[in-house]
Amino acid sequence: MNLIERYIMTGIRRLVVTIIGFLIFIFASYSAQRYLTEAANGTLALAVVLDVVFYKVLIALEMLLPVGLYVSVGVTLGQMYTDSEITAISASGASPLRLYSAVMFLAVPLSILVTLLSMYGRPWAYAQIYQLEQQSQSELDIRHLQAKKFAINNNGRMILAQQIFPASHHLNDALIYTSSGNKTNVFKARIVDIVDASPTTPAVMLHSGTAYVLAHQGSDDNEQIYRNLRLNLKPFDQNPDVKRKAKSISTLSHSRDPADIAERQWRESRGVCAFLMALLAISLSRVKPRQGRFSTLLPLTLLFIVIFYGGNICRTLVANGALPVIPGVWLIPLLMLAGVFILVIRDFALLEKIRR
Known part of the structure; x- marks a missing residue:
């Protein structure tokens, strides 16, 4: 690994830890407040609140980890553009692929972790929450x-x-x-x-x-x-969507129910989306010198909203049978992949202009 990659990775990694830690704290605090309110109202046993919050945070990591890396890449590279460091790197003859390779060193392991969380950790956590709520929300307890x-x-x-x-x-x-x-x-x-x-x-x-x-x-x-x-009395019955989220990946793989197919595709695509989001953040981080590294936050936020709601809409459409299972939920990752290719081509075109 060369000096350029190590320098970029160090800046991104430091910010990733800070952002993800902050997001986990905020989400855990919000979840704790919500479930403590339910415990105070007598609809949830106080003894299970901490367990439920832990499982909720585990589920949220599927989203918090990609967001942390996505924002960290955009802000870190945005700072390097502001300080003209990227310009100096390009002027030295370094290929734009050096930026992509540095980000991929971090994005690949994080994407694998997100895939494992989505495929196995998330359904396990939902199953535990379902069991705890089933035990505690019986008002006969x-x-x-x-x-x-x-x-x-x-x-x-x-x-x-x-x-x-x-x-x-x-x-x-x-x-x-x-x-x-x-x-x-x-x-x-x-x-x-x-x-x-x-x-x-x-x-x-x-x-x-x-x-x-x-x-x-x-x-x-x-x-x-x-x-x-x-x-x-009628027994406690969990929401069907929560039950589906608690199903194992093997169970979903053998199901022909459109809702189960949508859930399976959602889990399978999370790691790919995390990887592609990090690559998209590279091009979105481009700012003019002295413009300010946080000027990248607006385009980063807008793109994230499109990806997040686009994925949810596709999952709903597949579950309702309004969108074919091919490409199904994979429609958003495919569009993201096309966007990455377009932006990489643009980066090489800009590099040629700089060299001239």
Whole structure:
């Protein structure tokens, strides 16, 4: 490795560590605030908040690592253009490929890491989050119920109790609200015994209360007074998109569902996109002397927005069957590759002008 490549890599690497560390801190703080709020509201067990934040950060690395390298390349090379260092390198007869080779020394290992995270780390983290939420968001888990406060899960089921007795697993003066199909059920009970607290088969025994069935259409409402009533509640069910994100790559590979194909292509293309983003940042970093290295941030930001939302739109279109699976989600990486070729040709053309 020559001096030029080492010099460029040192500047980029130092900034990459700073930016990625900052992004991880910001994202972790935001996630912690969000899930601590859910824990305070009784919809998530406090004990699992740190675990969920860790898994969320692991998932976010798929995006944070490419963004960190992308911005670092643009800003570092932008500073070198501002200080006329790139001009001096070109005047010495060095090929523009020296810039690309320096960036690729960093981009290749980072892209491999992003690919591994996307293919294996991300689905594993989603599976862990799903399991933790399934265990903690059952409102029958008396450990995180709070007296005189509604506990809500993702199924829209709510429970409110005036008194909670964890040792005996029962509630006093409780109200349970459920909604399914075309009716809403409201159960009011003097005492509620938790028969089964598992999130898969939750069940309670209601004593001395009233059950109300409210029809969403028509007038088929009724009221029932009971002494003892066993109530089997609907288990916690995660969002289908989250379940798909937790599927292994082998499962997705054997699926013919367009949504599964879109998810597989998304994972497979993340490392390639990270690599191409770093190469695109080389040309976008070009600024005039003394213009300021941060002047590159606007074009870098605009291109990132196009890549990010373009990828999400393609994934949605493939999942809905509106876009053929070939090229499918790979449409954006192919366009990025074409852009890299065009910009490399432009760099060589500019080099010829400088030499003349």
